[in-house]
Amino acid sequence: MTASAQTPGELASLVGAANGGDAGARDRLFEIVYEELRRRARHQLGDLPRSTLCTTQLVHEAYLKLVDKPLALTDRAHFFRLVAQVMRQVLIDHLRERGAQRRGGDGQRVTLTDQGVSEALSLDLLALDAALHELAQEAPELADLVELRLLAGLEFGAIAELRGQSERTVYRDWRAARAFLSLRLGGPEAP
C-alpha cells in the first residue's frame, strides 16, 4: 500500500475520520504520511555527503503533496500532530538505519545544522526522543507543543492558531518545555 494510491480527496476525509476517533482511519493516515515523509527524506538526503534534511521543508512539501485543499482548523491541527509524530518516527528510524550501517550502534550524535550559525549545534536525537517521552508523562500538552515546533517545524504563530491559544502563551509554554528538555539533554550549557 502506498501513498500514491490515495487521492487527495480521500486523504482529507481520512483526516476527518481520524480526527473523529476512527482508529482505522488514523492508522491508515499514519502509514500514508509515513511513507510520504520517508520517501522524501531519503530523496533529500540521498547519498550526497553534505546534504541536509530539513523537517520544515519536508513537512511543507508533504502537506502540499497530500492535501490539495485547505483542511478545516481542527483537521489541520490533527494532521500536523500526526505529521510531527510521523516525523519523529522517521528521524529515529533513519538514525537507527544509518547507525546500523555505519557502526552498528545507536545513540550516535548527529549534527543538526542551523544554516550558517557559528556554533555547530548538535543534539542527541535519541536522547531527545527519550526526553520527549518523559515530558509527555508529566505534561502531555507541552510534549505536543515540542513535537509541533521541533519536529513538524511549525512557527509559533501557526501553533498558536492550531491550539487556539495566544502566541504569547505558546511561547511561554515553549520556554518551559525547552528548559525541561535542555536539562534532560545535559543542562543549560547543553551543546
Place this chain on the structure above:
Amino acid sequence: MTARRALSLMRELLALPAERRQGELERRCAGDAALRAQVEALLAADAAGAPALDVPVSLSAAPAEPADPLPGSRLGPFLVREQVGRGGMGTVYRATRSAGDFAQEVAIKVVRRGLDSDDILDRFRRERRILAGLSHANLARLVDGGLCPDGRPWFAMEFIRGEPITQWCDRHRLGLNQRIALLLQACAAVQHAHERLVVHRDLKPANILVDQAGQVRLLDFGIARLLDGDGDQGPDGPPTLAAAALLTPEYAAPEQLRGAPVGVAADVYALGVLLYELVAGTLPFRIDRADLARARATVADTLPARLASAIAADPERAGDPGQRLAARSTTLAGYRRQVRGDLERIVAVALAGEPERRYPTAQALAADLRRFLRGEPVAVVEAGWRYRLGKFVARHRLPVALAATALLALGIGVAGMLWQAGRVAAEARRTVEASARAEAVKRFLVEALTAANPFLNPGQVPTVRDLLDRAARRIEGELGDQPALAAELRGVIGTSYRGLGEMERAHEHLGQAMALLEGSDLAPEVAAEIKAEYAHALIAGNRLDETLALVAGALASIDGRGDLGGLRSRLLLVRATALRLSGQSEAALAAQQAAATAACGDRQPPDQACVGALIELKYFHEAVGDRDRALSTAEQAWQAARSLHGERPHPQQVMAGGALGDALSSAGRSAEAIPLLEATLAQALAIYGHDNFRHARALDWLAQAHEDAGNARQAAELTERAFAIGAAAVPRNPLTPIWLHRIAGNWLALERPDLARAAWVAHRDALPDPLPAALADALDLLELRLEVQERPAAADLAPRTDALLRRLEASASARLASARLLAARLALERGDADGAGALLADAAQAIEADPLHPARDELALLRARQQAASLQPQLALSGLDVAIARLQAGGREATPALARLRDERGRLRCALGEHADGLGDLAAAGAFWRDIAGSAQAAAGTDAAARRCRHAAGA
C-alpha cells in the same frame, strides 16, 4: 510528580514580570526545597537558552560544517566578502559596496536564527532614524539593514580594523593614566548614545576596539535594542531568548542578570567593569557562566577585591602579576599608590549593586576620572570635608601651610570655608577648562586665605567676618564676567554668614547666588547646594512655600545620587523644617528621619552632618508629641557631638546641649536641664557674641526649662532677653510668636496682666504675618486670658470665649483643653457650676492623658472651685491637697501654680472652719505674689481673704 508541579509552576512564573518571579517562587515553594530546586534549574536553563532546540530538527547526512552560502552573495547593496567573526548573536562578515571609485567597507552582522526576524526588522525600520542619529567619533555607525534570503536579519555597520581595548593597552604597555584616558573616549561615546536614548547593554572589550589611529571605537550600539525590543512589548513577551543571547555575564549589571529592566545604569556598570579590568588586569568578579544563579548572588552580595590587591589576583586567567605590572609600565608600589583612595572610590561607585547608587551617567563617571587624572577631589561621596581638605592641601601645599596656623586659630568657620573653597576650586576648574579662570580662582582663594596669616600681616589677626567681608568685596571686582564661579563663591560666603548667624548678609549673598544660577553651567550638585543654603535662609525669613518648592527642585536635581556629602540630608532637613513650621508635623518628622538616615548611614564615628541631623530630629519627634523618642534622640546627638568634638567649644556642642536640655526639661527633668542649659548659654555667648540669634536661642532654651520648672518669672525675663536679641538679629523669625506667648503667659501666671499687656503691645507687631494657624490660635487664647485677668467681669468675654472654643473644636486644636479651662473659669465666675463641670470633664480627658501637661495645676484649681460651688467642699479640699503635695514633692515651692493652689485651699479651709491651716496657705501664697511675682493685685486679693479668715476665726 515533582517534575509535573515544577513545570506547572514554571509556566506560571514565566507569565509574571521577571522582577516578581523570585518572590513568587519563594512564596510558592516555602518548605519544599525539592520543588524549588527543580524550578530554579528550569529558570536557569531558560535564562541560558538552548540554541540547539531553537530550530526545528533537521538532519544532515554528514556531521560536517555546512557550507556558508553568504560569502560571494549580495545583501542589499553590499557584496559579502568573507566571514570575519562569530558570536552568540550571529556571524559577522566583511562586505563592500562599490560607489564610483571608492569601495565602502562594512561589517555585516547576520543575526542568528531563532531570534524573531519580523520583530527585529520592524524595530529596525522604526528606529532607523534614531540609530542613524548616533554619530560620534568613537562610535561605529550603523549603515543599513535588511533580511537575508533565508529570512535572517542583517545589519551593516562601519568596518573597524581594531583590537579590543584591553589587549591594545597591554600590547602598548599603557600606564594607568593612559588607560583611563582611553576609557574616557568610550565614556564619551556611551554618553552620546545615552543622550539619544540608546543603551548598549552589552559593553565589553570585544565591542570596544582601538583602531589603527589609536582611537576608541564602540561597536553594536543599538543592536541590543533592536534584538530585544527594549520594552516595546509586554513584560512577559519573549525577550528572554534574545536577552540571554546578548548578555555577557562578566560585564552584565546585577539587574541584567536578574532579568530586571535595564537602562543607562547597566552601561555605567559595564564601564566600571572595564575600568577595573583595564586597571587591575582581572575582572571584579569571577563569573561561572554555567551557573548564572550563582553569578547573580556573587555580583549582588559580594564586593569586588580592592584594586590594590586585584593586580595579583587570578594569575591563572589574568597572568602573572609581574607581567601585568610590566604591561602597565609600573611597579607594585607605584601601582598601589596610584589606585588607592580615589580610584578605588570611583570603581566602587561605578560597580555599586543598586543602579541608583552608581554614577547617574557615563559623563559623571568620566568627570570623576578626569578629576582623578588631574589630582582633584573626586565627586563621589563618603568624601567628607577632611578628605577634600586633604586634596586641597595637596594642590596648594605652600600657601596653605603658611596659612595653617592662622586657620587653626580661627577655628571652625574657616575650616568649613576652606572645604568649600577646595570644592569651589575643583568645580571651577572642572567646568571651565580655561586656565585663566582656573588661575583666577586659585589666586582669589589663596589671597583670601593668606590674608589671614599673621606672619604676613603682623599684629593683625582678622576675624572670620573680616575674611568674609573681604572675600565678598572681591567677588564684585574680580568675577563680574564669570557668573558660575561668582554664584559658587557667593554661595560659600552666604553660607558662612549664615553659619555666623548673620542672616541678613547670608540672605543677601545667597539671593545673589541664586540669581546667578539662572543659565549658568554649574553642576547640578553645586547648584543644589546653593539652593539648599538659600532655602535655609528663606526659612529664617518665614517664606515657607518658596522654601518647599526650592527644596523639591533641588532634591529632584540630585535624585539617585546618594547623600552627596550631606547635601541630600541638608535639603531634607530644610524641607522638614519648613513642613514643621507650616504645621505638618508628621510629614516633617518623616522628612527629617529620612535626613538622619541619609546623613548617619552606618558611619562610625558620626560626622558633623549626622550630629546635625540627629539634633534636628529631636525637635521633630517632639513636634508630634513623642517626648520619649525626642529625649533618646537628643541623648544620641549629645553623645555623638561629644565623641566628635570632645571638650572643644563648637556650634554643634551648643546645639546638642540645647537639644538635650530642652528634651530633659520637657520630660519633667528640668533640675538636670537647667545647669546644662546655663553652661550651653555661656558657650553660645562665647562663640557667637551677644547680638547673635544663636545667643537668643540659647536664652530661649533656658527660659523654657525655667517655665517647665514653674519658675515663671525667670522664664518671662529670659524670654524677654531672647526676644530683644532674636528679633533684632532675625526680624519676624518663627520663634517670635512662641516667645511672645511665653513672656505674656508667664506674666499672666504671675498675675501680672500689666506686664503681659506691655509685652503684647511691644511685640505683637514683630511677629511674622500671617502666623501659622496653630500659633494664631494660641495667641488668640492668650489674648482672651489676658483680658479675663484685666477685666474679669466684662460681658463680652464669655461669648468670645465660646466662639474661640467652637473654632478650636472644629480644628481639633491642641489648645482646646486650655480654652475649655478658660471657659470653665468664666462659667464659674457667673455661677454656672454645671456648665463648668462639663467643660472641666472634657478638658480633663486631654490633660490627664499627659502627666506633664502644663495645664494640670490649673485643672486641679478649677475643679476644686467647681466642686466647692457644687457643695462638695471636702472633695475639693482633697483634690487640692493632692495637687499641692505633687508640686511640693517636685520642689516647685516658688511657683505661681503652687501659690494659686494654696491661695484656693486657704480660702476653702477658712470657709470650712480650718482657720489656722487656711491662714498658713494664704500667708504662703501672699508672700509669693508680693515677693516673687510682684503682683500687687494678687497679693491684695490674698490679703483680703486672710483678713476675712482671721475675722471669722476671731468671731
